[in-house]
Each structure stands twice: as structure tokens, then as C-alpha cells.
Amino acid sequence: MFAVSSSGRPIPPGRPVDVLARARRVLGEMPEHGIGADAALARVTTALADGGIDLTSPFAAAHLQPPPLAVAVTADALVSAGNASLDTYDSGPAALAVERWVVAALARLAGLGADADGVFTPGGTLSNLTALLLARDAAAARLGLDVRSDGVGALPDPVVLCSELAHFSVARACAALGLGEHAVRTVSVDSRRRMRPDALASTLRAGGTPVAVVATAGTTDFGSVDPLPELAEIAREHGVWLHVDAAYGFGAVFSAKLAGLVDGLALADSVTADLHKIGWQPAAASVLLVRSASLFGPLERSVAYLNPEDDRAEGYDGALGRSLQTTRRPDAVKVAATLLALGRAGLGALVDRCHELAGHAAALIAADPSFELVGGATLTTVVFRYRPADDSLADEVNARLRRALLRAGSALIGRTEVDKVTCLKLTLLNPNAREADLAALLTLVREAGSAAERRLVEGAA
Ligand SMILES: Cc1ncc(COP(=O)(O)O)c(C=O)c1O
Structure with a gap:
């Protein structure tokens, strides 16, 4: 069921410096004249098999990095062979349809409504960044500001609230988005390591321009899930965007037994879901879901060489307007194959x-x-x-x-x-x-x- 990648031991023995040197030695120098595909593939296979990890080993249990399903690996190879891209209609029509299909299926599992939309990104870090970009621009728009043209300077004292156990990518996103890491207000957690709603409410009352509340559904270390319904209620009262980082915890929706843990996903404005964590996909298979397609407004673009307005009016359009990327690999295909197979x-x-x-x-x-x-x-x-x-x-x-x-x-x-x-x-x-x-x-x-x-x-x- 899982793709076997290596020798059966979880990680190669030896000091890091020696393991890396051995893999480099297998490759040798870049030749002036090529050694041919068979010999080249044999070399990289040896380098990866000798010096790589084997996630199918029962003694591999370090990170949110599952053994990938063979069906997903096979579909991903097909994707590479086709080399479609999702930015425009004419760079991969079928891939666009597959992404729409997977996004709709995942949005339905999350309980989001018929207006929901989404986009694949290269990882949970980038899904969180994209969500906070949308939240930032929505907060600015509420104040009559146009961050896209004018930058974030005019946004007074922006604040992003998350629990002290939130993933560090939230703070990184704030830095990258010009809000600054100082914008992050960490909210304390209860004895079950879940964000305390009362602490969130008082932090929100403490001032600043709230850009987003970031709840975590599945903290990286403990898998604890913030109380989404209560946090959603507080975010709604304050008119603040609720992003749920469910990079780890989203997979609970597949289980009849565990789905209740992530009740309240449906109340979010945006949700990060990583199927390269719980989902058994080769990286990356991250999805940013949003409550409504209209929330992607800040990413909307019409570019002369890709999707000019008259082409779009005739339906010749891709997903450029949902992503920070231009060329974008169809990661949804392996997920579609997996959802169909299992x-x-x-x-x-x-x-x-x-x-x-x-x-x-x-x-x-x-x-x-x-x-x-x-x-x-x-x-x-x-x-x-x-x-x-x-x-x-x-x-x-x-x-x-x-x-x-x-x-x-x-x-x-x-x-x-x-x-x-x-x-x-x-x-x-x-x-x-x-x-x-x-x-x-x-x-x-x-x-x-x-x-x-x-x-x-x-x-x-
Ligand atoms: C809760 C949470 N959010 C975001 C991320 C970042 O995901 P990625 O490594 O795919 O960028 C992780 C990674 O472990 C995570 O646990």
C-alpha cells in the first residue's frame, strides 16, 4: 500500500557529515558529457537508498512525514510526466478540473458551504501565509485602506492572535507580510493545551487592529485542538477573520471516530489542511480552503500573457487569481487518486x-x-x-x-x-x-x- 523508498532502516547510520559526504561521493562530479539516463538514475537511486530515510520502517516516528501511499506516488509521477500548470486554462485544463474536484470534496468534509473555494499550496507554511495575506487585506479594506497598492504602513498597529502553541509559520507569515512578528499576540492555553477563549477575548480587547485570530486544530507536538466554536463566536463578535491552522488535524475529518475533534472548521473564514501529514501524500499536498471564493479577491490578477480579460470572459481562465504562485504544479491529482482509491x-x-x-x-x-x-x-x-x-x-x-x-x-x-x-x-x-x-x-x-x-x-x- 505504501511506496518503499529505501533499505528498511529508518535513517542511515553515521555522523551527518559522513552520511552527506557519502551521498555526494555516489553522485561524483557533474560530467562534461552525460553518463546516460540509466546510469544517472542508478546513481541517484543509490544515493537516495543509501543515504535516505525509510518512512515505512516502524522505527521512523519523528515528524509529521508519513510513508506515502503508492497510489499517490504513482499519480504524482503522472503529474510530472504531463507537466501541466494551474495558472492558466491552456497550461492544463484537466488539472484545473481535478483541483476544483478535490477542493470541493475537502470543503464538504470540513462542512464549509456551497460558496467555499480553495487552492493548493507548497505546504502548510505557505497556506498559512496566504490565509494571513487575505486576512490582512480584508482588515485593511474594512478601514478603507488599499494594502495591495500602498503597502502595510497605513495599517495602524496590526495584531494577529494565536495560541502560544501555534506553529511558528504564523509569526513568519507576519514578518513576510510586513505586519512584523511583533504583531503576534500569543494567547495562553488551558490544561489540555487548547487556546483559552477568555484569554483570547481579553487580548482582543487590549487594542490594536485585529487582522486575524489563528486557531490551531492539531498542535504540532500534542495534536491538541483549540475550541473552534467558542473562538469562532469571539472572532465574529469582534468582526475578525478566523483562520484555522488544521495542517495536522484536518485528517480527523476522514475518521467517523475523530471527526468530532475538529467540529467548528465550518465556522472558519479559512482553513489550512495538509494531506502530506495526515493524508499519506508525498509532499506537498497542502490546501487552503476559504469560506467563499470572493475572499480570494486580493490575489486576483489579469495578466496580458496569461489570462487577459477577453479570454477570461470566454472561459479561458485558470487559477492564477487564487495563488501567490504563477506556474503551479497540480498537487491535487495525487489527492484525487487517493480519495478515489480509498x-x-x-x-x-x-x-x-x-x-x-x-x-x-x-x-x-x-x-x-x-x-x-x-x-x-x-x-x-x-x-x-x-x-x-x-x-x-x-x-x-x-x-x-x-x-x-x-x-x-x-x-x-x-x-x-x-x-x-x-x-x-x-x-x-x-x-x-x-x-x-x-x-x-x-x-x-x-x-x-x-x-x-x-x-x-x-x-x-
Ligand atoms: C500546525 C502546523 N501548521 C503548519 C505547519 C507547516 O507545514 P509545512 O511543513 O507543510 O510547511 C506544520 C508543520 O508541522 C504544523 O504542524
């Missing part, structure tokens, strides 16, 4: 299995005195720590043990920081992993932790 229920079963694995990993960790369970299993992640006898060594031991596993090539697990404390993370997106694999993975972590602890106590580097 259906909602097929994808839902994969989501449920990964959720179940996360619950199982959390239970194993909670029952093991070598570990402390920090949180997670809301979606498919579990955050935890190895506990050395001397707690003052914990940060260093956890950081070292993860690097030791990477260097040994035995396990690919994540790392994060919670309340200034170094933690480990399992991101379980391989539905083929078994419970026994999780137990074996945790044994590797325990052994690496104990070895790192011993070395530190003995004063070794």
Missing part, C-alpha cells in the same frame, strides 16, 4: 489505526518507570521524557539519546521542548506498525537513555 472510510481507517498506535505508545510509556509521559495521543503524537536517576541531567540525556539513535541508524524519533524542558516525541503515521514494534522502539529509547546517562555520569563526552 474513499473517506479507507483514509479514516488509516487515521484510526495511527490514533490507536499513539494511545498504545502512551500506555506503554505511562507504565514504564524509565519514562515520564508528558502528553499527546489526541491525534497521533506522544510526548515523553527518559528519566535519568539525576533529574538535573534529564535535558542533556534526552538530547543525547536521540542523537545516539540517529547516529546508530536504529530509530528516528522526534525532539521538542515543553515548558523549557527537552522532551522526546513519537509521531505515529505508519498504520502498518504493530504494537510489538512500539515496544521494541521504546526499548531502543530506554537503552540509549541509560547509555547516555551512564556516559554523562562518568563524565565522558
Whole structure:
């Protein structure tokens, strides 16, 4: 079901400098005269197989980076062969139809109405950026300002509100959009790591020009989902754009069991959904959904060499006006193939299995005195720590043990920081992993932790 890319081990053993050097050596120098397609493909295959990761390994559990479905990989190869683009009608009519089809299907799953629209982007970071661009221009328009022509200088004290656990791409987008990272007001979270509506309301009352409330449906580390209906109500009262960053959590809509977690998506002005996270697509397969096609107004363009007005009037138009990109790869095709092949229920079963694995990993960790369970299993992640006898060594031991596993090539697990404390993370997106694999993975972590602890106590580097 999944495309196998490598040797079965999660990551190549060795120090990064050696692994990278080995891959470069396989390629050799760029030749003056080519070596031919077969030899060239053999070389890049060797470089990738020897020096790459294998996400089908049950010991690959670091990032929101799933093993891709074979059907999606195959469809993506077709896309490359066709080399269509989505900016104009005459650069890929069928691809435009496929994107419309996928956007409509995903908008329906999100519960957005008949006016909903959307566009694929090269990742959640870019979907969030595009959403905040639309929100910024809408906020400016409400004040009678034209940011597109005049820049953001005239927008007084812009403010973007998100929880303290929001993805860093929100702050980056503010910087890129000229709002400045200082525009970000972080709102505190409750004990379940969800944005506190009362804190949002008081931050909104504190002043500035609110550009957007950014809720997170699936925080990167914990999978926690902000209370969307309550936040939507507050955003509505203040007349502020509600963007939901559901890059991670959108996949819950495929599961009958978990869909309730993301109730309220339908109340958003815009939603980021990454199917290269929960969705088992090769990157990138990010979609920005909007409540109404009219919200794309700020991106509208008519360009003489692409989509002049008279051509558009006759229906010869593409999706240039929904995107910051001009040439744009039809990432929707692999998603269409996947939705057709598996259906909602097929994808839902994969989501449920990964959720179940996360619950199982959390239970194993909670029952093991070598570990402390920090949180997670809301979606498919579990955050935890190895506990050395001397707690003052914990940060260093956890950081070292993860690097030791990477260097040994035995396990690919994540790392994060919670309340200034170094933690480990399992991101379980391989539905083929078994419970026994999780137990074996945790044994590797325990052994690496104990070895790192011993070395530190003995004063070794
Ligand atoms: C909640 C959230 N939003 C946005 C992003 C950025 O997505 P991408 O890496 O596709 O740019 C991530 C990535 O992990 C994420 O977890």
C-alpha cells in the first residue's frame, strides 16, 4: 500500500557529515558529457537508498512525514510526466478540473458551504501565509485602506492572535507580510493545551487592529485542538477573520471516530489542511480552503500573457487569481487518486489505526518507570521524557539519546521542548506498525537513555 523508498532502516547510520559526504561521493562530479539516463538514475537511486530515510520502517516516528501511499506516488509521477500548470486554462485544463474536484470534496468534509473555494499550496507554511495575506487585506479594506497598492504602513498597529502553541509559520507569515512578528499576540492555553477563549477575548480587547485570530486544530507536538466554536463566536463578535491552522488535524475529518475533534472548521473564514501529514501524500499536498471564493479577491490578477480579460470572459481562465504562485504544479491529482482509491472510510481507517498506535505508545510509556509521559495521543503524537536517576541531567540525556539513535541508524524519533524542558516525541503515521514494534522502539529509547546517562555520569563526552 505504501511506496518503499529505501533499505528498511529508518535513517542511515553515521555522523551527518559522513552520511552527506557519502551521498555526494555516489553522485561524483557533474560530467562534461552525460553518463546516460540509466546510469544517472542508478546513481541517484543509490544515493537516495543509501543515504535516505525509510518512512515505512516502524522505527521512523519523528515528524509529521508519513510513508506515502503508492497510489499517490504513482499519480504524482503522472503529474510530472504531463507537466501541466494551474495558472492558466491552456497550461492544463484537466488539472484545473481535478483541483476544483478535490477542493470541493475537502470543503464538504470540513462542512464549509456551497460558496467555499480553495487552492493548493507548497505546504502548510505557505497556506498559512496566504490565509494571513487575505486576512490582512480584508482588515485593511474594512478601514478603507488599499494594502495591495500602498503597502502595510497605513495599517495602524496590526495584531494577529494565536495560541502560544501555534506553529511558528504564523509569526513568519507576519514578518513576510510586513505586519512584523511583533504583531503576534500569543494567547495562553488551558490544561489540555487548547487556546483559552477568555484569554483570547481579553487580548482582543487590549487594542490594536485585529487582522486575524489563528486557531490551531492539531498542535504540532500534542495534536491538541483549540475550541473552534467558542473562538469562532469571539472572532465574529469582534468582526475578525478566523483562520484555522488544521495542517495536522484536518485528517480527523476522514475518521467517523475523530471527526468530532475538529467540529467548528465550518465556522472558519479559512482553513489550512495538509494531506502530506495526515493524508499519506508525498509532499506537498497542502490546501487552503476559504469560506467563499470572493475572499480570494486580493490575489486576483489579469495578466496580458496569461489570462487577459477577453479570454477570461470566454472561459479561458485558470487559477492564477487564487495563488501567490504563477506556474503551479497540480498537487491535487495525487489527492484525487487517493480519495478515489480509498474513499473517506479507507483514509479514516488509516487515521484510526495511527490514533490507536499513539494511545498504545502512551500506555506503554505511562507504565514504564524509565519514562515520564508528558502528553499527546489526541491525534497521533506522544510526548515523553527518559528519566535519568539525576533529574538535573534529564535535558542533556534526552538530547543525547536521540542523537545516539540517529547516529546508530536504529530509530528516528522526534525532539521538542515543553515548558523549557527537552522532551522526546513519537509521531505515529505508519498504520502498518504493530504494537510489538512500539515496544521494541521504546526499548531502543530506554537503552540509549541509560547509555547516555551512564556516559554523562562518568563524565565522558
Ligand atoms: C500546525 C502546523 N501548521 C503548519 C505547519 C507547516 O507545514 P509545512 O511543513 O507543510 O510547511 C506544520 C508543520 O508541522 C504544523 O504542524
